[in-house]
Amino acid sequence: MxxxxxxxxxxxxxxxxxxxxxxxxxxxxxxxxxxxxxxxxxxxxxxxxxxxxxxxxxxxxxxxxxxxxxxxxxxxxxxxxxxxxxxxxxxxxxxxxxxxxxxxxxxxxxxxxxxxPAGLSMRQAMQLGTAGFTAGLAVQRMVENRQTPELGPVAVTGATGGVGSFAVNILSQAGFSVTAISRKDSARDYLTAVGADDIVTPDALELGERPLESGQFGGVIDNVGGDLLSSLTRVINEHGNIASIGLAGGFKLSTTVMPFILRGVSLLGVHSVGCPMDQRLSVWNHLAGDWKPTAFDQIAxxxxxxxxxxxxxxxxxxxxxxxxxxxxxxxxx
Ligand SMILES: NC(=O)c1ccc[n+]([C@@H]2O[C@H](COP(=O)([O-])OP(=O)(O)OC[C@H]3O[C@@H](n4cnc5c(N)ncnc54)[C@H](OP(=O)(O)O)[C@@H]3O)[C@@H](O)[C@H]2O)c1
Structure with a gap:
């Protein structure tokens, strides 16, 4: 046998x-x-x-x-x-x-x-894998909910991880200015190469303590959760979106209703495992087409x-x- x-x-x-x-x-x-x-x-x-x-x-x-x-x-x-x-x-x-x-x-x-999809090799499909697909799904959910580059830069947390790296690259391809938030100060060259316009460590962010602070970002793709995501909810500009993907830093979220009711901020859940097939196909078509990453080999x-x-x-x-x-x-x- x-x-x-x-x-x-x-x-x-x-x-x-x-x-x-x-x-x-x-x-x-x-x-x-x-x-x-x-x-x-x-x-x-x-x-x-x-x-x-x-x-x-x-x-x-x-x-x-x-x-x-x-x-x-x-x-x-x-x-x-x-x-x-x-x-x-x-x-x-x-x-x-x-x-x-x-x-x-x-x-x-x-x-x-x-x-x-036409435009992707089997190798590229797995360079993306769940990480790239999930990043694409987050971008799609945000764009469907009216995220535009004019709202301000999009922050990506856990930026050197698989999801984070592809999120930076895809957002950049889709025309957004991207702020990569990473604990790895040594990864500046890498993050610039994959498309980040600005790079900052979580400790260097000034996010304040009040329920609403001055707006800094048009939206967030979050892989970390916990205190970092909680603090970022205070500084999202009007009508921005927060796509919640991961919990690398913790599963708790502590915030107030203020960003949602006074700035129209939306918290979007991203669940790649059970993503319906029509949405799945739409994301893969973007990944093979207009959002096709440029940094497959740098990221994978x-x-x-x-x-x-x-x-x-x-x-x-x-x-x-x-x-x-x-x-x-x-x-x-
Ligand atoms: N919702 C979904 O459908 C879905 C799909 C895929 C993944 N996920 C989740 O998304 C997250 C990222 O997945 P991944 O595959 O990209 O993982 P990964 O490659 O291991 O990247 C995670 C990144 O998060 C940061 N990080 C790790 N530990 C941390 C900590 N203790 N505190 C703060 N930041 C930390 C690091 O980035 P820096 O060093 O650059 O800060 C790390 O590179 C995971 O929690 C995963 O379970 C969810």
Missing amino acids: TSIRAIQLHRDDDKRVQGKLVELPEPTPADGEVKIAVAYSSLNFKDALAITGKGKIAKAFPLIAGIDLSGTVTESRHAKWKAGDQILATGYMLSETVDGGLTETACVHGDKLVAL SHTTDLDGVFDACSQIMDGAVTGRYLVEIGGEG
């Missing part, structure tokens, strides 16, 4: 979860599923949480890890797809309740797949194979990675 290599999440008798590189029998697609020769996957904060066992991501065991994949259909039991189609998948409970993308061969339900500057995933996940958990990890599995073929 043919076997495949995959990173699988296991839970031991003490309920400790750990990722392991294993050999498995080649999977067979169930009704509605599509079999995929995986070209690339990627590593997000969530993958690192799952594989190191530091976060409760998987809800079934054993389960193949990896929330992202791109690849080529080799067999289809879904009406929409045929052998040879190039596809991508992000989120949609991959690595949570169904097998994910850190594998040589995946079987995924056809309803979760997106046709690789780290590449690993399946063997190197564990070391890469430890680096991500240590906050030591600038940009993002691409996982090369079968490659473009």
